[in-house]
Structures are given as structure tokens and as C-alpha cells.
Amino acid sequence: MLGYAPVLATLLAAVNAQLGAPNPNCTVVEKLVPNPGPFYMFEPGKADCGAGWAVPFGPVPPGCAKLEVLVARGTSESGPIGQIVGDPLVARVIRDMKKLNETAQGYPVQASHVDPSKQYPADMLNFITGVTDVSKRITAQIQACPDIKFALVGYSQGGSVMSTAQLMLSAEQKEKIIAVVLYGSGDGTTILDPLKDRTIANCAVGDFACGDLQQGPGHTSYNERGTIWHDRSSQYIVQQLHGKALGRKIMKTPNDPL
Ligand SMILES: *[C@@H]1O[C@H](CO)[C@@H](O)[C@H](O)[C@H]1NC(C)=O
Numbered sequence: 322m323l324g325y326a327p328v329l330a331t332l333l334a335a336v337n338a339q340l341g342a343p344n345p346n347c348t349v350v351e352k353l354v355p356n357p358g359p360f361y362m363f364e365p366g367k368a369d370c371g372a373g374w375a376v377p378f379g380p381v382p383p384g385c386a387k388l389e390v391l392v393a394r395g396t397s398e399s400g401p402i403g404q405i406v407g408d409p410l411v412a413r414v415i416r417d418m419k420k421l422n423e424t425a426q427g428y429p430v431q432a433s434h435v436d437p438s439k440q441y442p443a444d445m446l447n448f449i450t451g452v453t454d455v456s457k458r459i460t461a462q463i464q465a466c467p468d469i470k471f472a473l474v475g476y477s478q479g480g481s482v483m484s485t486a487q488l489m490l491s492a493e494q495k496e497k498i499i500a501v502v503l504y505g506s507g508d509g510t511t512i513l514d515p516l517k518d519r520t521i522a523n524c525a526v527g528d529f530a531c532g533d534l535q536q537g538p539g540h541t542s543y544n545e546r547g548t549i550w551h552d553r554s555s556q557y558i559v560q561q562l563h564g565k566a567l568g569r570k571i572m573k574t575p576n577d578p579l
């Protein structure tokens with residue numbers, strides 16, 4: 322793991338470089354290390370909502386929907402469900418479901434054992450909290466909403482959370498999962514039967530977390546303007562939900578159709 326430290330530092334810098342301050346209370350007062358980076362410093366006492374810091378847990382959607390998208394965010398990723406993957410993807414799924422007069426909602430996977438009111442930082446210690454929360458949430462939602470279906474989404478370390486969480490689910494629970502969507506978290510071979518054939522793995526060129534060491538847009542490029550990573554994933558989810566068995570997909574380009 323130590324050998325990865327420089328890579329992780331670069332990754333964190335790259336993640337931070339992409340993140341603004343979605344919460345107005347997170348006032349950026351100083352930018353450190355302008356290149357690569359920057360690493361942001363937040364106003365004292367308001368640091369909990371910035372990149373690399375724990376973000377408040379929520380919003381937890383109340384009630385039932387036809388489809389619930391559980392998102393395990395990437396390490397140090399800010400935003401209510403995750404700025405690079407969760408928020409933009411869930412927004413598209415809700416949009417695409419609405420066109421069919423159907424409901425969808427996003428659920429932020431809890432991943433901090435230190436303070437249950439916070440989701441992150443997602444580090445190795447918090448990993449198992451996220452894994453447990455996936456199983457807890459699915460169990461509770463099936464009980465409350467017998468017809469509900471799920472999609473599991475994981476970005477970066479969040480993908481590992483989902484890959485591990487599947488091992489804790491019963492066959493009956495797995496039947497309710499119509500899609501697994503990975504971003505920057507391998508090629509989908511970590512997802513086992515029966516979910517393997519319902520998995521789309523997004524791996525941009527240069528994404529080291531997919532084992533791709535070429536030069537390319539890389540690990541934090543999934544929400545870049547002009548790309549269709551999230552539109553395509555949403556299409557995958559909605560089509561899977563409606564019985565179209567698309568099989569395992571590995572997407573390496575930002576714009577090719579499904
Ligand atoms: C910002 O802080 C104020 C005062 O503490 C609080 O009422 C408000 O809800 C906060 N806004 C957000 C988006 O967290």
C-alpha cells in the first residue's frame with residue numbers, strides 16, 4: 322500500500338482540484354499547493370463540508386420509490402452524494418425515470434464509524450461501516466417497500482465498498498438489484514454471479530484504479546463537460562430495470578454509446 326502513497330497524494334490533489342464548495346458554509350479561505358492541487362483550506366469550524374473532510378450524512382430519502390440508487394462515494398469526494406459521480410448520476414436517473422412516469426431516489430451510503438452523523442472521510446477504517454450500511458439499508462427498504470428495486474453505485478473506494486457489500490446479501494436481496502455501476506474501481510470482475518452480468522464498469526483511459534497507467538483523462542474525469550459517462554450509466558440502469566439484459570459492460574470512452 323505504501324508504494325501507492327505518491328499516487329494517492331496525486332489523486333487527492335486531482336480530486337480536490339475538481340471540487341468547488343457546494344455548501345456556502347464551506348468558505349475557501351486559502352488555496353495551498355496550487356499545482357498540482359490545489360488543496361483547499363476551509364474556514365475554522367466549517368471544515369466538515371469540504372473535500373477530504375467528513376460531509377454531513379444525508380439526505381436520506383424518505384419512503385419508497387420504484388428504484389433506489391445506493392451510492393458509495395469516492396475517497397475525499399465532496400457533495401451530498403458525491404460531486405463527481407453520485408450527484409450527477411442520480412440526477413440523471415431521476416430525470417430518465419420521470420420520463421417513464423416512474424420514481425427514483427438516491428441514498429448516500431454511510432461510511433464513517435467515527436461520527437455517525439458524517440459520511441466521510443472514506444478511509445480504510447470507515448470501509449466496513451459503508452459495507453454494513455449497504456446491507457442494512459437494503460434490508461430495511463425491502464421491508465418497507467416490497468416492490469422496490471436497487472442499483473448499487475460505487476466510485477473508487479466506493480466501488481470496493483459495493484464489491485464487498487454484495488457478499489453480505491442474500492440471494493433474495495440480490496434479485497432486487499438490477500444494476501451495479503462502478504467508476505474507477507476495476508473492470509467489474511470483483512462483482513460475482515448473479516450480479517456480474519448486471520454490471521457496468523466505467524474505466525477512463527489513464528484511470529490507475531482500473532489498472533490503466535497510460536496518459537489520459539484518468540480517475541477524476543467522470544463528470545467532465547462534454548462526456549456522457551453518467552447519461553450512459555443512467556441508460557444502463559433504466560434499461561436493466563425494464564428487463565433488458567445488457568450483460569457486463571466495460572466502458573473506456575467518455576462518449577461512445579452503450
Ligand atoms: C450554514 O450555517 C447556518 C448557520 O449555522 C445554518 O443555519 C445553515 O443550515 C447552514 N447551511 C448549510 C447549507 O449547511
Ligand SMILES: *[C@@H]1O[C@H](CO)[C@@H](O)[C@H](O)[C@H]1NC(C)=O
Nearest residue numbers: 417418419420421422423424
Ligand atoms: C406519463 O404521464 C403523462 C400524464 O399522465 C402521460 O401523458 C404520459 O403519456 C405518460 N408517459 C409514459 C411514458 O407513460
